[in-house]
Amino acid sequence: MIKKLSNIGDCGVVCDFGDEVNQKINTDVIKLFHFIKEEVSRGSVKGILNYTPSYNKLIINFDLKKINSSQIIDFIKSVNFSKLNFSQNKKEWTIPICYDFEMDLEYISKTLKIDKNEIINIHLNTTFFIYMVGFIPGHPFMGDLDSKLFLERLKTPRVKLPSGAVGIVEKFCNIYPYESPGGWNIIGRTPTILFDRKNESQPCLLSPGDTVKFKSISKKEFEKINNE
Amino acid sequence: MNKNFFVVLRAGINTTYQDNGRFHMQHFGIAPGGCMDLKSYFIANALVGNNSEEGVLEFAYQGPLLKLVKGETRIVITGNVIFQIIKKNNEKINGECNRSYNLNEGDQIDILATKESVYGYLAVEGGLDLKPFCKSVSILARAQIGPNEGKKIKDNDKIIFKRNSNKKKNFITKVVDKTKDIIRVLPGPQFSFFSKESQDNFFTKYYKITNLTDRMGMRLEGSIINNLVSSNIRSEGITKGAIQVPADGQPIILLTDYPTIGGYPKIANVISADYHLLVQKIPGEKILFKNVELQEAEQLYKEYLNNISKMIKNIKEIN
Numbered sequence: 064m065i066k067k068l069s070n071i072g073d074c075g076v077v078c079d080f081g082d083e084v085n086q087k088i089n090t091d092v093i094k095l096f097h098f099i100k101e102e103v104s105r106g107s108v109k110g111i112l113n114y115t116p117s118y119n120k121l122i123i124n125f126d127l128k129k130i131n132s133s134q135i136i137d138f139i140k141s142v143n144f145s146k147l148n149f150s151q152n153k154k155e156w157t158i159p160i161c162y163d164f165e166m167d168l169e170y171i172s173k174t175l176k177i178d179k180n181e182i183i184n185i186h187l188n189t190t191f192f193i194y195m196v197g198f199i200p201g202h203p204f205m206g207d208l209d210s211k212l213f214l215e216r217l218k219t220p221r222v223k224l225p226s227g228a229v230g231i232v233e234k235f236c237n238i239y240p241y242e243s244p245g246g247w248n249i250i251g252r253t254p255t256i257l258f259d260r261k262n263e264s265q266p267c268l269l270s271p272g273d274t275v276k277f278k279s280i281s282k283k284e285f286e287k288i289n290n291e
Numbered sequence: 292m293n294k295n296f297f298v299v300l301r302a303g304i305n306t307t308y309q310d311n312g313r314f315h316m317q318h319f320g321i322a323p324g325g326c327m328d329l330k331s332y333f334i335a336n337a338l339v340g341n342n343s344e345e346g347v348l349e350f351a352y353q354g355p356l357l358k359l360v361k362g363e364t365r366i367v368i369t370g371n372v373i374f375q376i377i378k379k380n381n382e383k384i385n386g387e388c389n390r391s392y393n394l395n396e397g398d399q400i401d402i403l404a405t406k407e408s409v410y411g412y413l414a415v416e417g418g419l420d421l422k423p424f425c426k427s428v429s430i431l432a433r434a435q436i437g438p439n440e441g442k443k444i445k446d447n448d449k450i451i452f453k454r455n456s457n458k459k460k461n462f463i464t465k466v467v468d469k470t471k472d473i474i475r476v477l478p479g480p481q482f483s484f485f486s487k488e489s490q491d492n493f494f495t496k497y498y499k500i501t502n503l504t505d506r507m508g509m510r511l512e513g514s515i516i517n518n519l520v521s522s523n524i525r526s527e528g529i530t531k532g533a534i535q536v537p538a539d540g541q542p543i544i545l546l547t548d549y550p551t552i553g554g555y556p557k558i559a560n561v562i563s564a565d566y567h568l569l570v571q572k573i574p575g576e577k578i579l580f581k582n583v584e585l586q587e588a589e590q591l592y593k594e595y596l597n598n599i600s601k602m603i604k605n606i607k608e609i610n
Contacts, residue, residue: 069480070477070585071479071480071530071533071557071560072477072530072531072532072533072560072561072562072563073477073560073562073563073585073588073589073592074530074531074563075530075560077480077527082525084525096318100315100318103315112314112315112323113314113315113316113317113318113323113528114317114318115317115318115528115529115551115552116318116528117525117526117527117528117552118525118526118527119525119527120525120527120528121528122527122528122529122530124317124323124528124530124531127563127589127592128596131589132585132589195318195526195552196318196319196320197317197318197319197320197528197550197551197552198320198526198550198551198552198553199320199433199434199550199551200319200320200321200434200436201319201320202320204526240320241434258320258434260424260435260436260441263424263425266319266321266425267319267320267321270318270319271318
């Protein structure tokens with residue numbers, strides 16, 4: 064539940080759910096996120112412009128012409144958390160991954176003293192929960208990896224990673240939606256398009272709160288999907 | 292097709308289409324974007340009789356050179372901009388900001404430079420003919436979102452406008468802005484992370500705007516801000532004007548095209564009423580942060596809006 068409500072600047076409110084990062088706390092964040100998103104699309108609250116969930120916080124941005132911080136805070140306080148639903152909005156995805164496109168498996172294997180195939184197996188057997196999407200469009204932050212695979216970021220981030228590169232850091236796994244620099248340990252690549260500039264109704268495939276399981280594919284299958 | 296258009300003879304260095312911004316998308320990682328200086332944007336649309344959320348051309352420092360190839364129209368440039376209208380017969384008119392001009396086929400607009408400021412705006416009567424993406428025509432160049440395939444305007448691009456206009460009347464208004472070096476802020480969520488001395492320095496010492504400044508952020512240089520707690524926090528949603536302090540102790544102000552989530556502690560947040568003044572400051576200028584209360588910030592925003600309404604109400608026809 065919300066531990067603290069406060070303003071951030073004059074057109075934002077932070078709903079702080081506490082310091083921990085776990086799926087239970089994040090599920091509460093996402094429940095509130097879905098509720099606000101629906102209230103806004105129903106037109107029952109005016110002036111809210113954005114609602115951004117992260118691990119343990121929901122930030123609400125609003126149009127100060129129409130509403131202010133204390134009105135937003137009153138609105139959040141009036142929400143009956145016990146009635147918020149979650150499961151109906153949640154999607155379960157299976158995302159293909161080709162581990163032949165790894166860049167760091169050798170390094171991970173040496174650092175953690177785990178066989179490459181075991182690393183892949185742990186990754187394939189994890190059902191990932193999407194804590195949040197962002198930083199850049201369509202970019203998911205997913206967890207939780209087995210603690211056996213915990214790693215730091217690369218000391219020197221790579222200047223260029225291809226779209227679909229799958230990386231791990233600590234208990235998290237991410238997918239780079241388009242070509243960008245990045246400092247995560249790359250274990251494979253997916254041909255799935257996470258951010259589609261041509262799809263106006265749903266440009267981003269994944270949403271906070273969805274779950275992801277990876278499915279291993281060969282290079283040949285990767286190329287086939289890529290060319291579709 | 293009977294389209295009216297300009298051709299871009301010189302694109303300028305950072306010319307994009309912008310409007311009010313793109314909302315309800317931040318949870319997907321898409322920042323709102325939109326015009327950096329919304330005040331100049333609203334005044335631009337008002338001076339050519341457009342609705343307030345019509346798309347415009349935004350430029351920075353050196354603007355574009357445009358030739359009206361087909362059609363007639365009325366345009367306005369706002370901000371603090373040096374420009375010329377070059378008539379078809381080569382007659383040159385030194386342009387005045389916040390005043391509309393009629394253009395005929397063959398005329399050119401040469402936007403030479405913004406003066407002691409960064410951003411300027413060109414609005415065309417009736418609006419530009421642009422394909423919106425998620426209800427906005429703002430270009431988010433970093434993610435290649437928006438019209439023109441999400442890219443900055445290039446040489447030889449066509450700028451198509453919606454309708455011909457042969458009205459001969461023109462309009463003007465007086466735009467006043469107090470140029471001041473004080474930027475007012477509210478304390479950020481991690482204000483208490485910083486040492487007492489650093490908190491005091493933040494509000495009493497000048498910070499210089501560096502060259503590492505663009506639509507996404509403004510890097511400052513000045514007294515080091517010491518963090519006593521942690522220079523990394525759990526990533527959280529970003530708001531426009533958030534002032535974050537990474538491990539090196541030099542603040543970065545997140546601007547209109549901000550990354551949607553970030554993991555650096557935030558010492559303060561620029562108030563909405565001063566944001567348009569901040570973004571118009573050029574590298575090398577120094578600013579001083581002043582702490583205000585939330586209610587004061589809200590009141591100042593009302594005054595900012597009233598000020599814009601007054602300028603729009605005072606639009607007069609030129610005789």
